[in-house]
Amino acid sequence: MTFRQFAFRNVSRNKRLYTAYFLSSMFTVMVFFTFSIFAYHPVLSENSIHSSASTALSVSKWLIYVFSFFFVLYSMSAFLQSRKKEFGLMMMQGMTTRQLRLMIFMENMMIGLAATLSGIGLGVIFAKGILLAGENMLSLNEQLKFYFPFKAICLTLTAFLLLFVLISMFISVVLRSGKLITLIRADRQPKREPKASPLLSLLVVLLLGTSYFLSLRASGMEVVVLLAPVVIMVTIGTYLLFTQLSVYLIRKLKGKEHFFWHKTNMLLLSDLTYRMKDNARSFFLVAIISTVSFSAIGALYGFQSMLNGSLTKDNPYLFTYLAKDGDSKEPVHTQLIDQRLSESGITANKMELKLNYYKAAEGGQTLVLVKQSEFNHLAELLGTETVQLKGDNAAAVDFGLSRMGEKMLNQPVQLESGIVIEADKAVVSPAVRGLSGYWVVSDELLARLAQPVQESHYYAWHGSIGQQGAIATGAKLTNILPNSENYEFYALEYQTSRINESFGPLMFIGFFIGIVFFVSAGSFLYFRLYSDLDEDKQKFKAISKLGLSEKELGKILNRQIILLFFAPIVVALVHGAIALTTLSHMFQYSLFRESLLVLGLFFVIQVVYFFIVRMFYTRQIKSALAG
16 A cells, blocks of 8 residues: 555545535635636626626635635644544554655645545536526626636636645644644643633623624714724624633533533533633634624625615606706707607606705805695605695705704794795605705795795606616616706616626625635534544443433533534624624614525524534444444
């Protein structure tokens, strides 16, 4: 048997431990390769319109590459820890340190090469489907046809082979420094019972409690100001949560004799303190990485939903045209819009409203007054709130979230004619797109006023969203009627499609990066679980001789695996829920549905992953007891 065959058989014998590492690495390679396929696609790389998307994809794949370096490094460290007895046995049989380093180098390169080739192979096989999905996610109007990604294959193969070579060389340096001996002898040294500081445990409550309180109370730009300090407090609090507070609570539970001696609690709690301390860094890492994944995907999905939702809600018109004072082409332009809508078969109701501008007697303020009958006509067609005025009272109207109308309440303003305008109610209405802080007055009051200093005519075409030809018609009219100082034209569905085209690459990139982070976090948990497998086999084999039933064994294993898999994930879900709630406060737009969907989906994936891993892990333990 040659040395290469020996290294290959080592990999095949340890396939249980290497499986998650191989699959995670393969998935990471596949994502990198996918980004490369898009970045080098002729439609994106050779078209200046989509150059920003191509650049964003290129940058993102290198972010994935940097993350892959640290992921592989962590994975290899976990393997060294779990195989310390095996390495010690080899060295006792005469293997030199140099041969051991060479063996680890060859094993890592075998797995790395297999993961790289498999990731590229799967990417090529599913390239057509990936391009089709990406075409929709990127909101492209052009078709991404299949092409043979020669550049992407060469780049991915070179980049990841180099990555695995660098990692293997780094591991050799670690072994040369003598750390391997420490790992070999670590299991022979008795573990000290972990201790926790009550003050540091209390600090966890203060840090996380303060962070949550500040985040949930913040709104608007306060969120941006608090971002850095809150992130720092949450990070420190999460680390202390697993290293201090969890150990402290377990020790308190062990002190309650009634609970400690109840059924199998003694077996669980006796080992739980050591497990929490040993796994604290892994739990912290998984919690932070998962929080980033949840927050990134939830924020991107919510932001896209908010843009589309608020655009439609705040501007329910297919087209709007504002003819300012002095617009000599107003009749020609409105007739052109009517004609194009008729030619495209778009059904819409045309509405008109006049904006009257008056000067205040003092301060140089200009007031925009709208006739009550005209405003209510638009409101009735939109199905929104109408305004009912009493006497000469007015209503202050906002378009969106500025809340200017609330500031205008009960603030009388005298016009140059001597008439006083005062609002006794504030209304938020999309009746006039983009205009906030105007006054709705009764028809009688407006009739008593002198000629306004300036007039603008607002036209709106209201119809159902999603009509065929609306985007194309909007694009043509936008090119014909570019906004100027005399008029403003806005096509809702065309502008929405442009936003989606710009936001599509971010959504696509954020989704894949978030998934890579989450898969890697799951792999970390898998490594930690299986690194303790041999120790668990010996422990439960000894306990089974004392009369531990199979049902009790299953209950203990379930609790241990549940704790390992869901302790960091639950913390990440809470962090993510707080972050997304804070984001909704920042934009004053509810992201509850989006947050529930994203967090719920990740939780379901984790539950499925838990059942799969539990099945294989329990089978390993029971087979050891049967032997």
